[in-house]
Amino acid sequence: MTKKCMGCGAYLQTEDIEKEGYVESLDRDTCERCFKLKNYGEYKEVNLNNEDFLKIIKNIPKNALIVYLTSILNINVDYIKNLNNVLLVITKKDLLPKSVKDGKIINYISNIYPNYLDIEVISSIKNYNLDSLIAKIKKYCSSKKVYIIGMVNSGKSTLVNKLIKNYSDREIEITTSIYPSTTVSDIKLEIGDISIIDTPGLISKDSILNYLTLKDIKRITPKKEIKPRSYQLKGNGSLLIDNIIRIDHYCDNNIVIYLANNLNITKMGLSNPKLKDKNKYSFNLSKNKDIVIEDLCFIKFTDKSKIDIYCPYQINIYERDNFI
Numbered sequence: 001m002t003k004k005c006m007g008c009g010a011y012l013q014t015e016d017i018e019k020e021g022y023v024e025s026l027d028r029d030t031c032e033r034c035f036k037l038k039n040y041g042e043y044k045e046v047n048l049n050n051e052d053f054l055k056i057i058k059n060i061p062k063n064a065l066i067v068y069l070t071s072i073l074n075i076n077v078d079y080i081k082n083l084n085n086v087l088l089v090i091t092k093k094d095l096l097p098k099s100v101k102d103g104k105i106i107n108y109i110s111n112i113y114p115n116y117l118d119i120e121v122i123s124s125i126k127n128y129n130l131d132s133l134i135a136k137i138k139k140y141c142s143s144k145k146v147y148i149i150g151m152v153n154s155g156k157s158t159l160v161n162k163l164i165k166n167y168s169d170r171e172i173e174i175t176t177s178i179y180p181s182t183t184v185s186d187i188k189l190e191i192g193d194i195s196i197i198d199t200p201g202l203i204s205k206d207s208i209l210n211y212l213t214l215k216d217i218k219r220i221t222p223k224k225e226i227k228p229r230s231y232q233l234k235g236n237g238s239l240l241i242d243n244i245i246r247i248d249h250y251c252d253n254n255i256v257i258y259l260a261n262n263l264n265i266t267k268m269g270l271s272n273p274k275l276k277d278k279n280k281y282s283f284n285l286s287k288n289k290d291i292v293i294e295d296l297c298f299i300k301f302t303d304k305s306k307i308d309i310y311c312p313y314q315i316n317i318y319e320r321d322n323f324i
């Protein structure tokens with residue numbers, strides 16, 4: 001009989017050490033990759049693509065409840081715009097300052113995606129709003145089937161672990177990690193009479209994470225509450241974010257940058273050639289806009305501005321209305 005890894009959902013197999021689900025003996029319950037990740041923090045990349053994710057979405061039974069997770073630092077609802085039955089969950093609230101109210105976040109999302117059944121802003125790590133979330137899950141899942149879906153690293157498996165720990169008497173822990181594609185196939189668990197199905201995440205092909213080493217992924221990922229950094233920009237100048245991003249500005253502005261506290265931001269003159277030969281992204285911003293550099297940071301601009309951003313990688317950089 002085929003058996004699945006309890007940590008990542010891969011089918012356990014003894015044939016190919018390079019493939020997901022490899023174990024020395026089928027007596028084991030977790031694959032070697034999960035074992036090494038959990039015990040030594042060693043990450044092994046897997047070959048997943050969005051086909052796998054889209055296949056899972058397509059096969060979700062019509063009457064199942066979809067719980068779609070998106071990180072507060074990386075709000076992305078593009079993939080669920082055509083789905084009904086979605087309970088929208090904004091994760092990792094603990095990474096933004098406590099002064100940021102849930103209502104503000106909900107307002108912002110309601111404007112871009114009003115189609116949700118319900119919404120909750122949570123932090124799995126801080127157990128924030130999980131009682132309210134489980135009550136909503138119970139309210140909307142008449143079919144008793146709940147699919148947890150979302151982008152990679154949005155915190156799906158961490159949430160499932162917390163739900164199991166807080167609201168069932170089972171002791172099971174799915175593998176979680178700071179690296180993308182930790183979960184490789186669907187994992188079904190029970191809370192009372194409800195089936196909760198954790199799934200692999202959707203991969204953004206233009207994410208900066210695709211270009212960075214594991215060490216750098218760890219470095220740029222915020223782990224604690226972000227301390228926003230404010231700058232009063234005067235006339236022409238440049239900001240350099242950790243030697244990865246250069247931002248040229250041409251007028252006065254007040255900006256606030258939200259990114260991992262350990263990353264450096266330095267000011268320099270426009271004539272400094274650093275990163276100037278790299279990919280260029282130009283924006284003419286009206287008042288109260290954010291620039292989002294996916295999986296790295298977002299920057300809140302108060303006034304109208306023209307900026308040029310340079311980055312060694314071809315990544316997703318976009319503008320949106322002020323988020324908070």
Ligand SMILES: Nc1nc2c(ncn2[C@@H]2O[C@H](COP(=O)(O)OP(=O)(O)OP(=O)(O)O)[C@@H](O)[C@H]2O)c(=O)[nH]1
Pocket residue numbers: 091092093094095122123124125126150151152153154155156157158159175176177178179180181182183184199200201202222223224
């Ligand atoms: N600060 C903070 N970090 C969180 C929270 N939830 C999850 N994380 C972190 O986010 C990272 C990804 O968590 P996972 O639960 O593995 O995410 P996932 O969505 O299952 O990822 P894939 O399986 O790769 O699709 C881990 O480093 C978690 O510790 C949270 O509420 N707050």
Ligand SMILES: [Mg+2]
Pocket residue numbers: 156157158175176182183199200201
């Ligand atoms: Mg996962």
